[in-house]
Amino acid sequence: MPVGSEILTTAQMRATESAAMSSGRVTGAELMERAGRAVAGHIRLRWPRPGRAVVLCGPGNNGGDGYVIAQHLHRAGWQLRVLGLANQPGPDAAQMRQRWQEIGPILPLDAATFAGVQDCDLVIDAIFGTGLTRAPTGPIAALLAALTDPSLPPVVAVDCPSGLCLDSGGWPGRDRGTATGARARLTVAFDRPKPGHVLESGAFRCGELVIADIGLGDWHHIASNAPQTLLLHPAIPTPWLPAPQGPAFSLLAKPADGHKFLSGHALILAGGPARGGAARLSARAALRVGAGLVTLAPPVDALAEHAGPPDALMRQPVEDASDLADMLADSRITALCLGPGCGIERAAGLLPSALACGRPCVLDADALTALSQRPKAERFRDLHDKVILTPHMGEFARLFPDLANRLVAADNTGPLFSRLDAARQAASRARAVLLLKGPDTVIATPDGSALIHTVTDLPWLATAGAGDVLAGLIAGLLARSLPPLQAAGLAVQLHALAARRFGPGLTADDLPDQIPAILRDLLEGASGVFERGGRKKTGIDEMQVKELHARIEELAVANSFLERKLKPWGGK
Ligand SMILES: NC(=O)C1=CN([C@@H]2O[C@H](COP(=O)(O)OP(=O)(O)OC[C@H]3O[C@@H](n4cnc5c(N)ncnc54)[C@H](O)[C@@H]3O)[C@@H](O)[C@H]2O)[C@@H](O)CC1
Numbered sequence: 108m109p110v111g112s113e114i115l116t117t118a119q120m121r122a123t124e125s126a127a128m129s130s131g132r133v134t135g136a137e138l139m140e141r142a143g144r145a146v147a148g149h150i151r152l153r154w155p156r157p158g159r160a161v162v163l164c165g166p167g168n169n170g171g172d173g174y175v176i177a178q179h180l181h182r183a184g185w186q187l188r189v190l191g192l193a194n195q196p197g198p199d200a201a202q203m204r205q206r207w208q209e210i211g212p213i214l215p216l217d218a219a220t221f222a223g224v225q226d227c228d229l230v231i232d233a234i235f236g237t238g239l240t241r242a243p244t245g246p247i248a249a250l251l252a253a254l255t256d257p258s259l260p261p262v263v264a265v266d267c268p269s270g271l272c273l274d275s276g277g278w279p280g281r282d283r284g285t286a287t288g289a290r291a292r293l294t295v296a297f298d299r300p301k302p303g304h305v306l307e308s309g310a311f312r313c314g315e316l317v318i319a320d321i322g323l324g325d326w327h328h329i330a331s332n333a334p335q336t337l338l339l340h341p342a343i344p345t346p347w348l349p350a351p352q353g354p355a356f357s358l359l360a361k362p363a364d365g366h367k368f369l370s371g372h373a374l375i376l377a378g379g380p381a382r383g384g385a386a387r388l389s390a391r392a393a394l395r396v397g398a399g400l401v402t403l404a405p406p407v408d409a410l411a412e413h414a415g416p417p418d419a420l421m422r423q424p425v426e427d428a429s430d431l432a433d434m435l436a437d438s439r440i441t442a443l444c445l446g447p448g449c450g451i452e453r454a455a456g457l458l459p460s461a462l463a464c465g466r467p468c469v470l471d472a473d474a475l476t477a478l479s480q481r482p483k484a485e486r487f488r489d490l491h492d493k494v495i496l497t498p499h500m501g502e503f504a505r506l507f508p509d510l511a512n513r514l515v516a517a518d519n520t521g522p523l524f525s526r527l528d529a530a531r532q533a534a535s536r537a538r539a540v541l542l543l544k545g546p547d548t549v550i551a552t553p554d555g556s557a558l559i560h561t562v563t564d565l566p567w568l569a570t571a572g573a574g575d576v577l578a579g580l581i582a583g584l585l586a587r588s589l590p591p592l593q594a595a596g597l598a599v600q601l602h603a604l605a606a607r608r609f610g611p612g613l614t615a616d617d618l619p620d621q622i623p624a625i626l627r628d629l630l631e632g633a634s635g636v637f638e639r640g641g642r643k644k645t646g647i648d649e650m651q652v653k654e655l656h657a658r659i660e661e662l663a664v665a666n667s668f669l670e671r672k673l674k675p676w677g678g679k
Pocket residue numbers: 124135138139140142143165166167168169170171172234235236237238239240241242243244247265266297321
């Protein structure tokens with residue numbers, strides 16, 4: 108498996124916490140203290156000058172964290188107004204509330220009281236965290252509505268903006284797909300990211316996400332029976348790269364004496380006359396990512412229009428399924444890409460041969476539509492675990508209408524069905540790797556392993572042909588013998604990095620040409636990451652995960668440097 112930051116569901120997080128507490132080595136109150144101290148520390152890093160903060164404390168342990176934060180900020184010289192509920196929280200939160208009451212009062216937790224104290228420098232949202240089970244109602248719902256106001260002072264969310272379903276990134280009780288929930292400038296979460304931090308609107312509403320270590324490392328094996336989900340951090344790609352001795356690393360560092368066939372041969376099937384651009388984009392991407400040979404295969408009547416550059420590209424006509432089967436008799440063809448610009452009818456005709464050879468194969472665009480037009484009972488009959496399906500949401504809905512419906516259905520009860528759930532179930536049903544495209548891309552294998560890659564700052568990547576380039580990158584990496592999950596994950600990262608490097612004005616044609624410089628940077632960065640201190644170098648390495656967390660934090664601190672200045676005190 109690649110190295111990355113593991114994501115835990117809320118159930119896995121609860122299981123980890125309760126294993127830690129049952130061990131007798133740490134109490135719930137100690138964990139709460141660590142959590143609250145971590146949030147206060149991150150606040151003080153970013154806003155070093157003490158100011159005025161309002162702390163909104165909810166009915167459970169998230170509220171308990173809030174009382175701890177209030178104590179720490181108070182000791183650091185901040186002026187606090189703490190709003191809380193009169194109910195009896197659990198014993199740990201009750202203890203923290205009691206400690207706060209020895210310092211200051213607790214005002215009612217409602218929208219009217221909050222409206223009266225909003226003239227502050229910082230709002231700390233500790234209303235709900237992982238314990239949200241249903242749509243908020245009544246006074247708390249009104250208060251949460253106030254937290255959507257963009258003109259509020261900066262909001263720091265404890266674990267998540269309250270009301271967010273941390274398993275899905277949706278909002279119980281709200282329409283899916285609308286980013287209208289509470290928002291935060293900074294979210295400090297604990298131990299591991301949760302799916303809701305990086306999926307759907309959660310990715311946009313959390314602001315900067317910082318993961319604080321609260322010392323649960325010894326109990327992570329509790330969650331290890333479940334299929335693993337890794338977060339591919341868009342700004343920090345190197346920790347994902349496999350170790351130097353692994354196939355992916357040697358793949359990036361092509362051996363100087365490597366024969367071209369050692370780097371594989373990707374076959375990109377193209378469509379009929381006047382529709383070859385998409386397949387050519389895929390082919391250029393496969394070449395740039397280092398496939399030793401790339402052959403573009405249109406029908407014979409479209410061959411002439413592919414005569415132009417790149418000259419490195421080979422062309423060979425493939426008329427029909429039997430032509431393709433003949434061509435695939437050459438075992439040096441190591442991966443296929445079917446779909447971009449292919450035409451639905453041609454894709455449907457070529458599918459059986461493309462799949463029967465059992466080789467790694469990307470099915471994109473028209474090939475996905477062709478699959479969806481097969482009778483339901485036999486739609487996925489000839490797929491296998493080296494096939495990668497790369498649907499965007501529209502294509503996904505045609506292939507898996509029931510799963511797509513569950514993703515858009517509003518629900519008052521959490522956890523909401525997530526894109527991660529949908530991708531996993533789809534992969535299991537299709538018995539193929541499923542890459543669900545979006546700003547929050549989810550990749551899942553039939554056995555449930557999954558990767559999530561979220562970008563919230565690359566609107567210009569939504570450009571015609573970008574998907575064709577992604578398909579080509581995957582095909583190129585598959586050709587170079589990367590296992591499907593790694594090929595898909597690395598391709599998604601390279602794709603985003605290419606878009607980021609080029610910036611606004613990007614067209615899909617620009618993407619493949621960014622790849623060489625990115626590969627060079629990755630290679631240099633990757634060797635740096637793996638050379639430090641002679642640590643264990645394969646698999647999920649705890650030190651590397653910690654390092655990633657630390658680097659996420661460094662990055663968050665660096666990004667927020669310009670935001671640190673507080674509003675003046677206002678005379679109080
Ligand atoms: N369990 C632990 O050991 C730790 C928990 N921590 C904090 O505890 C949080 C989880 O705490 P809880 O499980 O108490 O849950 P929350 O504090 O997230 O939720 C509070 C309570 O509200 C109730 N509730 C759920 N939905 C509601 C709704 N719509 N309207 C009204 N009430 C609703 C639930 O029954 C839950 O008990 C984490 O997010 C984190 O902030 C941290 O202190 C670290 C340690």
